[in-house]
């Protein structure tokens with residue numbers, strides 16, 4: 616079954632929960648395209664990670680990238696290969712696994728290396744699953760959580776940037792270059808931080 620057809624079937628099934636027998640539960644007047652659109656859009660917005668991304672302290676381009684990752688909307692090779700758009704589905708960064716979103720941002724040795732160094736620098740454990748959700752659930756101070764979220768998003772942005780370079784130019788840059796860029800970008804953002812708690816001040820002093 617094609618991806619398009621599966622999506623249409625999913626939306627049809629989602630709409631079933633808006634009906635009881637043949638009555639549209641959302642509006643007394645009955646179903647309208649407008650009420651249907653608002654209802655389905657509202658359902659989509661209820662996912663917990665939306666706030667994590669858009670209300671975070673990360674750069675807008677990093678937020679957008681992270682939103683695409685969590686929406687599973689990046690054109691990774693596994694997806695392109697399925698549609699006959701590329702010759703193979705191997706990861707551009709390591710050539711050792713199928714290039715899925717999960718592989719590129721969680722299990723690939725490239726992201727693993729970059730995340731390890733960045734997390735060591737921030738003195739936090741390395742996330743095993745999706746870093747955005749993982750950091751969002753930590754009971755850290757709001758400032759520490761914001762900075763760590765921004766760091767994970769910066770890592771994901773840098774990894775995808777390197778992946779595109781590898782795909783288009785055939786060059787895989789050393790993870791250390793990506794790490795340097797991430798740290799520079801975050802340090803610039805940290806300078807403007809408003810520090811309230813002394814625990815945050817000590818933590819920031821240790822990483823600046």
Ligand SMILES: [Zn+2]
Nearest residue numbers: 706708709723
């Ligand atoms: Zn890989």
